[in-house]
């Protein structure tokens with residue numbers, strides 16, 4: 001199935017060049033795109049083909065030679081289909097790295113072999129841990145600039161591994177040495193580094209196994225109630241949403257949360273076509289045996305679930321703060337959790353995560369790009385799961401009522 | 417992005433599954449925007465992407481009907497087949513159609529026709545589109561844009577914010593962690609929603625094949641009188657005016673995209689059905705816009721510039 005990849009690492013470590021190299025060497029780049037990049041390489045550089053321009057597509061990015069916002073690219077090999085999010089490395093764009101990592105199976109964290117780990121590398125490893133990215137590849141890049149030296153590579157891998165082991169949720173690293181510029185160990189195995197016995201990056205991406213999601217039992221957050229009002233479908237009421245957590249079948253007993261009523265599934269439609277069962281990820285609508293008051297924001301859960309969600313208006317969550325305006329104790333925001341939108345009050349800031357040292361410190365407020373842990377009082381009860389157990393039930397965002405801006409990503413850990 | 421697909425050993429079942437996943441994602445987006453926005457509209461050009469979009473939107477609410485209208489921004493530079501097709505489709509789906517006319521924007525002085533020998537109305541569409549959004553007080557417009565179409569589109573959010581002036585500011589986009597959509601806006605601002613963000617040209621054609629989505633006939637091979645201009649085959653008649661020294665000729669062609677007829681090129685093709693088009697798309701070495709849109713080849717940032725002004 002599709003593998004979702006996000007890049008990470010400091011600015012100039014070679015993320016965009018690596019993605020460009022992957023696209024180029026898998027022959028994914030169309031002729032007109034390549035000639036446009038050749039032209040732009042002359043305009044914005046010394047004329048040698050700059051593969052980073054394949055993803056750095058905005059004018060400002062090309063003028064400044066940096067990545068400002070996430071670019072999404074798609075490519076396929078005979079073995080797999082890939083979606084790549086190329087993210088910016090600047091600290092000021094950390095929110096874009098969080099965004100890229102949130103929806104990916106694999107994070108490729110790049111390190112410049114000359115510099116070793118930087119604060120940004122540590123930050124990104126921390127983010128990968130906090131967001132529960134399932135697989136992390138550590139790509140030690142620019143090996144051509146350190147004479148493809150084996151000792152340098154091992155020193156960096158050891159340093160990164162020590163950091164990854166010390167993270168609150170330890171991250172397993174899959175390391176490899178590469179040169180994104182020259183292509184060593186990207187698609188083809190490097191002839192310059194015979195000492196490296198592992199797979200080149202593309203082979204690794206093609207074969208790496210993504211751990212499956214926990215089966216917590218079926219959950220469906222209601223997005224929309226389908227009521228045709230036609231004579232043919234007079235009594236039809238379909239509760240539409242995306243199934244997560246586990247499969248569902250006609251005849252299953254479900255519970256409506258937060259209300260608590262029970263009923264039986266008597267119909268499942270996917271795109272208007274009836275089916276007997278549904279799998280996680282499917283956009284469906286379901287009909288119930290009983291006439292219960294159910295609306296957008298309510299969650300239908302399997303009555304016999306392996307893990308039950310918690311209904312609560314007090315949550316504890318790790319947070320990535322994404323705007324200039326600080327987050328302070330006592331401040332109010334809009335919270336969007338699944339299909340429910342409500343008001344949230346910051347009752348406490350428990351701590352700030354110090355990303356460089358992977359330690360915690362007390363905090364009065366959180367600023368742009370800070371990672372921390374907060375306690376929130378919500379205006380209505382939410383149906384939550386622990387983020388690590390069931391992501392859709394544990395993820396939320398905060399929105400600024402005044403500006404409409406998305407200010408934070410929340411990973412819910414518990415109820416208060 | 418998918419030329420290697422002919423080499424993928426994907427089985428029909430795997431292809432069906434991957435397209436079904438894209439459908440699930442798109443339907444989820446469509447329902448979410450419909451629920452969060454007060455007055456959305458679906459932009460319908462008559463092209464293949466908007467045909468797929470309309471098909472998905474109808475499925476999202478079945479057996480109910482589509483809870484929002486459809487709007488065509490009409491450049492006046494149309495292919496006749498596309499208008500015929502549009503009207504049949506509107507009838508079939510039973511949706512409400514709004515036509516926003518670029519000609520009317522020109523007549524009222526809101527937009528000024530490009531001068532020079534080859535005026536295109538592609539850019540003018542932004543004026544008409546933004547005026548229509550304001551007039552009908554739409555707070556969200558669904559578009560068929562895909563990230564694989566262009567390097568500026570590759571940077572676009574699924575739910576993309578537009579300020580009072582209808583402008584896109586790529587540096588100030590709202591983060592979308594876990595693809596959670598934030599539809600909060602203030603009066604005068606609006607959103608563009610792109611449910612097909614993660615689809616490639618090949619995915620679109622596979623879906624058209626699997627779901628039997630009807631398309632205008634010009635997407636399949638036919639005989640047409642064309643003229644070659646800057647390596648592009650433009651249909652003679654309609655808005656394209658022959659210039660000195662240009663010799664029209666007959667060719668078997670089809671269209672890979674449908675846009676303003678003055679600047680949308682045809683490609684030589686014998687593909688007369690979806691299966692044959694799929695083979696062709698999988699082997700293509702030029703992007704669909706590169707092959708068929710004269711206006712995108714004017715400058716390297718043509719799409720970004722138009723998008724900043726409020727384009728689709």
Ligand SMILES: Nc1nc2c(ncn2[C@@H]2O[C@H](COP(=O)(O)OP(=O)(O)O)[C@@H](O)[C@H]2O)c(=O)[nH]1
Pocket residue numbers: 009010011012013014015016017018052065066067089141142143144145178179180181182
């Ligand atoms: N020598 C060498 N230079 C590289 C390598 N990878 C990237 N670069 C250069 O490093 C600079 C920054 O690369 P870029 O891909 O924009 O980095 P990003 O900020 O991480 O996306 C560019 O000048 C690249 O050409 C490499 O493997 N070797």
Ligand SMILES: [Mg+2]
Pocket residue numbers: 015016017052066067087088089
């Ligand atoms: Mg970059």
